[in-house]
Amino acid sequence: MTPYLGFLPLTRRALLGTLTALTVVAIAGQAVAYEVVISPTAPQLGDTIAVTIRAEQPGAGNPPVVTVNGGTQYPAFPLGENRFRALIPTSPLDPPGRMVIQVSGSEDTRNLAVGLKNRDFPTQRINLGPNQRDLGTQHEFDRVAAFKRLVTPERFWQGTMVRPSQGQISTSYGVRRYYNGVFAQDYYHRGVDYAAATGSPVVAPAAGRIALVGRVADGFELHGNTIGIDHGQGVLSIMIHLSRIDVNEGDFVQPGQVIGGVGSTGASTGPHLHWGLYVHGVSVDPVPWREGRFE
Numbered sequence: 001m002t003p004y005l006g007f008l009p010l011t012r013r014a015l016l017g018t019l020t021a022l023t024v025v026a027i028a029g030q031a032v033a034y035e036v037v038i039s040p041t042a043p044q045l046g047d048t049i050a051v052t053i054r055a056e057q058p059g060a061g062n063p064p065v066v067t068v069n070g071g072t073q074y075p076a077f078p079l080g081e082n083r084f085r086a087l088i089p090t091s092p093l094d095p096p097g098r099m100v101i102q103v104s105g106s107e108d109t110r111n112l113a114v115g116l117k118n119r120d121f122p123t124q125r126i127n128l129g130p131n132q133r134d135l136g137t138q139h140e141f142d143r144v145a146a147f148k149r150l151v152t153p154e155r156f157w158q159g160t161m162v163r164p165s166q167g168q169i170s171t172s173y174g175v176r177r178y179y180n181g182v183f184a185q186d187y188y189h190r191g192v193d194y195a196a197a198t199g200s201p202v203v204a205p206a207a208g209r210i211a212l213v214g215r216v217a218d219g220f221e222l223h224g225n226t227i228g229i230d231h232g233q234g235v236l237s238i239m240i241h242l243s244r245i246d247v248n249e250g251d252f253v254q255p256g257q258v259i260g261g262v263g264s265t266g267a268s269t270g271p272h273l274h275w276g277l278y279v280h281g282v283s284v285d286p287v288p289w290r291e292g293r294f295e
């Protein structure tokens, strides 16, 4: 398999333009191959990579599976006639460089290479005293972990995600930290912070189903009052440190709908909204989603 960026070779495309895929199969039992487009073509750490796949055969059975670097598999979901899409998350913890994306299923396997670009994230220096204990209860960790594993086949979001708070961004996505002078290898700021007055509105960035409501009173001592929204297909939002919660688990919300208020509950030093956007359990940069790059 030769890694090939983008579409099938033009000669083959031209051939397919004049014959139906079924005819091609019938003539010689010739292999049929997925047509794969990777977007963005030059992703950087934190980007969500969309792998859009067109099957040659009409009614091509099950959606293909996308495998990254021979390891993690990501599901592809239907995106119209003979079209599928998988979303691959990247984060500041990923090694920059060559990524091999394999598409396999009922048609010939395709291997494509993409270069994941390095990116400089801002850093913070935090000094912890000897008696500062780690906050968080097993109950909240379990519930948040279960939420982050959700992959609902339906797609609820549509187009551009809206800003969930009118506050100024106080800490951007991906900030790295030194604790007492030591670089924290596993830490990055898994979201965007908006500084705003206590009680100011928090809105849903996109449509979805409320899949998590957690309260300080129930043991959410680290996240504080928390709302998790399932946007479908492994795309999730988590809003933490809220002063109040206006929704219930199972509610369906629309983009721009008020769901709660900015607060400083949990491990927080002042009123702000922390919005984490997750794709298949990995916190990704919300900026491309705010720009509407994912239909």
Ligand SMILES: [Zn+2]
Residues within 6 Å of the ligand: 171, 189, 191, 192, 193, 273, 274, 275
């Ligand atoms: Zn934050």
